[in-house]
Structure formats: structure tokens, C-alpha cells
Amino acid sequence: MSAITRDEVAHLARLSRLALTDDELDHYATQLDAIIESVAKVAEVAAEDVPPSSHALPLTNVFRADEVRQSLTPDQALAGAPAVEDDRFRVPRILGEEA
Amino acid sequence: MSLIRKTAAELGASIAAGEVSAVEVAQAHLDRMAEVEPKVKAFLHVDQETTLEQARAVDARLRAGERLGPLAGVPIAHKDIFATRDMPTTAASKILEGWRPPYDATVTARLREAGLVILGKTNLDEFAMGSSTENSAFHATHNPWDLTRIPGGSSGGSSAAVAAYEAPLSTGTDTGGSIRQPASVTGIVGMKPTYGGSSRYGLIAFASSLDTPGPFARNVLDAALLHEAFSGYDPMDSTSIDAPVPSVVEAARNPDVAGLRIGVVKEFAGDGYQPGVLARYHEAVQLLESLGAKVVEISCPSFTTALPAYYLIAPSECSSNLARFDAMRYGLRVGDDGTRSAEEVMALTRAAGFGPEVKRRIMLGTYALSSGYYDAYYGQAQKVRTVISREFEAAFQQVDVLVSPTTPTTAFPIGERADDPMAMYLADLCTIPSNLSGNAAMSVPCGLADEDGLPVGLQIMAPVLADDRCYRVGAAVEQALEARWGAGLLSKAPEL
Numbered sequence: 173m174s175a176i177t178r179d180e181v182a183h184l185a186r187l188s189r190l191a192l193t194d195d196e197l198d199h200y201a202t203q204l205d206a207i208i209e210s211v212a213k214v215a216e217v218a219a220e221d222v223p224p225s226s227h228a229l230p231l232t233n234v235f236r237a238d239e240v241r242q243s244l245t246p247d248q249a250l251a252g253a254p255a256v257e258d259d260r261f262r263v264p265r266i267l268g269e270e271a
Numbered sequence: 272m273s274l275i276r277k278t279a280a281e282l283g284a285s286i287a288a289g290e291v292s293a294v295e296v297a298q299a300h301l302d303r304m305a306e307v308e309p310k311v312k313a314f315l316h317v318d319q320e321t322t323l324e325q326a327r328a329v330d331a332r333l334r335a336g337e338r339l340g341p342l343a344g345v346p347i348a349h350k351d352i353f354a355t356r357d358m359p360t361t362a363a364s365k366i367l368e369g370w371r372p373p374y375d376a377t378v379t380a381r382l383r384e385a386g387l388v389i390l391g392k393t394n395l396d397e398f399a400m401g402s403s404t405e406n407s408a409f410h411a412t413h414n415p416w417d418l419t420r421i422p423g424g425s426s427g428g429s430s431a432a433v434a435a436y437e438a439p440l441s442t443g444t445d446t447g448g449s450i451r452q453p454a455s456v457t458g459i460v461g462m463k464p465t466y467g468g469s470s471r472y473g474l475i476a477f478a479s480s481l482d483t484p485g486p487f488a489r490n491v492l493d494a495a496l497l498h499e500a501f502s503g504y505d506p507m508d509s510t511s512i513d514a515p516v517p518s519v520v521e522a523a524r525n526p527d528v529a530g531l532r533i534g535v536v537k538e539f540a541g542d543g544y545q546p547g548v549l550a551r552y553h554e555a556v557q558l559l560e561s562l563g564a565k566v567v568e569i570s571c572p573s574f575t576t577a578l579p580a581y582y583l584i585a586p587s588e589c590s591s592n593l594a595r596f597d598a599m600r601y602g603l604r605v606g607d608d609g610t611r612s613a614e615e616v617m618a619l620t621r622a623a624g625f626g627p628e629v630k631r632r633i634m635l636g637t638y639a640l641s642s643g644y645y646d647a648y649y650g651q652a653q654k655v656r657t658v659i660s661r662e663f664e665a666a667f668q669q670v671d672v673l674v675s676p677t678t679p680t681t682a683f684p685i686g687e688r689a690d691d692p693m694a695m696y697l698a699d700l701c702t703i704p705s706n707l708s709g710n711a712a713m714s715v716p717c718g719l720a721d722e723d724g725l726p727v728g729l730q731i732m733a734p735v736l737a738d739d740r741c742y743r744v745g746a747a748v749e750q751a752l753e754a755r756w757g758a759g760l761l762s763k764a765p766e767l
Contacts, residue, residue, distance in 0.1 A: 176638070180638075181634065184634040184637050184641075185634060186618075187641075188621070188633045188634055188637050189594075189597075189617045189618045189621050190618060190621050190622050190625070190630055190634070191615075191619045191621070192622060192630070200630070200631060200634060203692055204634060204638070206692075206693060207582065207631075207692060207693065208638070210579060210582075211580075211583050211648070211652075212579070213576060214576060214579050214580050214583060214652045214654075214655050215647065215651055217576045217651075217654070217655050217658060222657050222658060223654070223657055224653030224656070224657060225656040225660060226480060226653060227480045228466045228467075228480065228481075228660070228708055228735075229466065229467050229510060229512070229709060231509075231510060234510075236506065244374070248373040249373065251371070251373055252370050252371065252372075252373070252600070252601035252602065253599075253601060254599070254601075254603070254604035254607070255604070261599055263599050263613050264612060264613040264615075264616045265612055265613065266613045266614075268612075
């Protein structure tokens with residue numbers, strides 16, 4: 173039995189915003205299946221009472237004073253943009269036709 | 272001796288004494304690059320004029336009587352994952368091809384303050400995901416010991432540049448072994464500092480709870496000098512540790528291991544390890560014992576589960592971090608023909624801009640974080656992370672450092688594991704535990720494997736903020752082996 177189906181991989185690709193071809197989906201379905209089967213070994217180790225660690229350092233939130241500081245100018249912030257209009261990032265339409 | 276064969280410490284001293292200029296040193300390395308780059312291909316971006324301009328500025332600062340650090344005027348190769356204002360920064364990805372950041376990474380800024388001269392940006396596996404540098408979107412890099420083999424990864428351009436005498440120093444980042452494994456397979460020194468000991472600000476993020484900048488050099492003292500130059504607290508990185516940098520330079524100058532307790536990790540040997548790697552590793556352990564260290568075997572049974580835990584944690588963090596590449600604010604945009612929606616443009620851009628390994632990891636991470644699978648995969652991997660940290664803590668109650676081989680094999684042939692992700696992932700088997708627990712770890716050369724004559728590395732792991740112990744032990748191994756060989760390991764490398 174496979175750990176992950178091709179349909180599930182297609183769903184993951186949609187969630188990940190990756191427009192994959194059919195050939196790519198076939199390829200990744202095989203590879204991800206092998207990888208997921210292998211990483212499932214994590215289930216064998218940690219017991220119920222072990223707390224999870226998201227991080228190596230015992231840090232919680234780090235705060236700084238809420239003060240205005242120098243940051244990028246609009247020109248600097250827009251310098252790498254794919255498209256710019258009126259000092260703003262120009263993006264493709266984000267709403268449906270009917271909007 | 273030619274300038275390119277000198278150590279960084281020697282070059283810094285000669286420049287400070289006025290015996291040679293930073294410009295002359297930079298030019299010697301640019302000449303070397305012109306000679307060997309067609310074979311090694313360590314760099315993604317080189318700009319002679321920008322390099323010489325930096326060198327001229329250092330010479331002017333020194334002439335004006337400014338007191339700079341011990342590496343002022345020394346050239347360095349900089350991994351192309353650190354933001355640099357004056358050079359493109361791509362993470363070896365098509366999605367960032369030609370991008371120039373509007374700011375410098377903290378590591379970059381500190382290199383400049385210390386007067387280091389950046390020679391160019393080095394190749395890597397795309398977004399630092401890989402162990403061979405074959406995942407670069409632009410080209411593969413070749414191991415100077417054998418041009419048909421990989422230089423390790425992800426920081427393979429940085430390891431190859433130093434091993435090929437194109438630069439005396441380079442920067443790397445280590446998320447699962449991306450400094451230590453390339454150092455091991457190219458016969459140089461590579462250090463992963465304690466997590467939080469070196470700043471991630473301006474480092475293009477792969478897995479933020481693991482990513483750690485660190486140094487490469489041809490000897491332990493040079494690595495320590497570079498470590499000290501760019502490490503330390505940075506308010507721009509919220510996981511930066513507000514504590515003094517461990518005294519790594521002093522430790523590198525005092526290679527005394529008498530009475531030191533060294534733990535040999537029982538689980539990192541045996542099946543799957545190349546015999547020549549194990550032979551050199553066991554000799555290095557015996558060497559440390561002969562120098563007065565007390566060697567004991569330590570069992571860390573969960574370390575073998577570090578690899579699967581890592582391949583859930585790192586892809587999970589990557590799937591979140593790489594969501595920023597949305598084709599809107601910077602980088603590539605594909606298919607914006609006026610009819611497509613932002614979401615369609617985003618999906619086309621990411622499909623065109625990311626390579627196969629990056630896509631695999633984004634989807635794997637998305638899977639591990641999705642509802643229904645979260646507890647079984649990501650949640651469980653986080654528990655393994657706790658267990659591994661506890662095993663390190665228990666081990667460091669008994670010993671001062673742990674040792675293992677850095678990686679199970681020597682450099683493998685280019686192409687051999689390119690289509691087999693699981694085989695590729697095994698290269699990080701021994702290095703990953705230290706990323707999960709955040710402790711310091713180094714790879715130092717310990718000889719050549721008999722089967723193939725290729726370099727083998729010894730991994731030295733020390734507790735959080737005890738980075739100096741890695742340098743003390745590394746320097747002891749280096750000093751004893753150089754006395755035996757009459758020179759450093761790289762003296763045995765073939766001429767390019």
C-alpha cells in the first residue's frame with residue numbers, strides 16, 4: 173500500500189501553488205511515497221509524555237521598544253519588483269471577473 | 272611561498288605590517304580563480320572591479336592608521352545565500368536570478384567592518400537544500416580532489432573555493448550538515464556554531480529553527496578568526512543569543528586535550544559506513560587518546576531517528592518560508608499576460624522558478640503540516656527533537672565533547688545520487704543531531720580513505736555555547752596529524 177496517492181500529490185501541489193505537469197505529478201508521487209514511508213520511523217521513538225520542541229533555544233517572545241527607525245525607502249523596496257506602478261507593486265488581478 | 276598558499280592569519284599579519292597590500296593579495300586570488308574556475312566552478316558571481324575596490328578601500332583605511340581586525344585585507348568567498356547590496360543574491364535559484372538585495376546580511380556587514388575582501392558569491396544547492404551542490408539551478412561545482420566528484424553541499428561552492436586555493440576563507444550555512452559535510456569531503460575545516468551564535472538576518476531562510484552561518488578555512492585557527500569576526504549578538508535576529516562569543520581563537524591557539532573527556536558515539540559506525548572512513552576515524556580517536564584525552568563510548572540510541580525527524584521538520588519550515596516567493600514583490604514573475612489571476616501567476620512562477628528538490632521539500636512539508644497528518648508527522652518529529660536534545664544533555668554530563676565521522680562516505684561521483692533523494696539524505700546522517708539540538712559542531716580533516724584517496728573528516732560536537740571545545744580538539748588533531756604528515760592534508764591534493 174502506498175503512503176500517498178497521486179491525487180493527494182496533486183492536492184499538495186495546488187496548496188503549494190506549484191503548477192505541475194502530469195509527468196511531474198507521476199514522478200513526485202513515486203518519490204514522495206518512498207520518502208514518507210521512510211520518515212514515518214519517527215512514530216517509533218517518542219512516547220506520549222515527551223513534550224515537542226519547535227526550537228533549540230529556550231526562547232519565548234523577544235520584544236524591542238516600539239520606536240520609529242530608519243528603514244528602506246520606497247525606491248529601495250520597489251527596486252526588485254517584477255512590475256511597479258505609481259510607487260506601488262503592480263500585481264495581477266486578485267479578484268474574480270464578477271468583482 | 273605564493274600568496275594563495277598562505278593562511279588567512281599570515282595574510283592578515285603581512286597586510287597589517289605593510290609587507291603586502293590588500294590589492295596585491297586580492298589580485299593573486301583573482302588570478303588563481305581565472306586559472307582554476309573553468310575546472311572547479313565554485314562561484315556564481317565574480318566581479319573583479321568590485322573586489323579590487325574593496326581591497327583599495329582596506330588599504331586606504333590601514334594607511335590612514337585605522338585599527339582593523341586580524342583579517343583586514345584577507346579575501347573571502349561568500350555563500351550566495353547571504354544578502355549583499357553590491358552583488359546579486361540568488362540562493363542558486365532561478366526564482367531569484369539577478370536579484371540585488373537592498374540591504375546587507377549581518378554576516379556580510381560584519382565581514383566588511385572587519386575589512387575582509389569579498390571575492391564573489393559561491394554556488395550552493397538551491398536554497399541550501401542538498402548535499403552535493405548538484406541542485407544549483409546554474410551549474411554543478413567540482414571537488415578539487417577529483418573533478419568528477421561532488422564538493423559536498425549545500426555549501427559546496429564555498430568548500431571547493433577554499434580547497435582549490437581560490438580563497439583562504441569562505442562562509443557557509445549549516446541546516447543539516449551543509450558546512451561540515453562539504454568541509455569533510457574537500458579536506459578542510461568547517462564549523463557550525465551554536466544555533467543563535469551567528470546571525471540569520473539577511474540569510475535567505477530555509478529552515479529557520481536550524482539555519483546557522485559558520486566559517487570554512489584550511490586550518491583551525493583561520494576558521495576561529497573568521498568565526499569571531501562575524502559571530503555574536505544581533506538585535507536584528509530574534510533568535511540571536513545575547514552572550515559573549517565563546518573564546519574560539521584562544522582555544523585554537525591552545526590545542527591541549529590532556530584530561531579532556533571524549534565520547535565516541537556508538538551508533539555512528541558500522542553498516543553503511545565506508546571502511547576507509549571508519550579506519551581514519553578510529554585512528555583519530557586513538558590519536559586523541561595518545562594526546563592524553565580520556566575516551567569512552569557513549570550510546571545515543573535516538574540519533575538514528577534524527578534523519579527522519581529532520582526530513583519532516585526542515586521541509587515543514589521550508590514550505591512556510593518559501594511561501595514568500597509569490598511573484599509579487601521581487602524575483603521572477605511568469606505568465607502575467609493580463610488575463611491570468613495572481614494565484615495562477617504565482618503557481619506558474621513557482622513551477623518555473625523552483626528546481627525539483629525544492630518542489631519535493633515544499634510538498635513534503637505541506638503534507639507533514641496538513642490537518643490529519645500533523646500529529647503523526649510534524650508533531651512526532653518535534654518530540655524526537657526533544658529526545659535527541661535530552662540524549663545530548665545526558666552525554667555531556669559524562670563527557671566534554673562527542674566525536675563521530677562527519678559523513679559516512681568520501682565524496683561520491685557527480686550524478687550518482689542525483690535521482691535518489693533518500694540516498695542523498697544519508698550524507699547528513701551524523702551531522703543532523705547537532706542541528707536539531709542546536710549545539711556546536713566542527714569537521715576537521717583526519718586523513719585519506721585507502722580505497723579512493725579522498726579526504727575524511729572527524730566530527731567534534733560540543734555543548735551549546737561551548738564552541739571553543741570544538742576548536743581546542745580540532746586544533747589538537749590538526750597539530751598532531753600535520754606533525755606526522757609534515758604538512759596539512761591539502762598538500763596531498765593533486766595539482767589543478
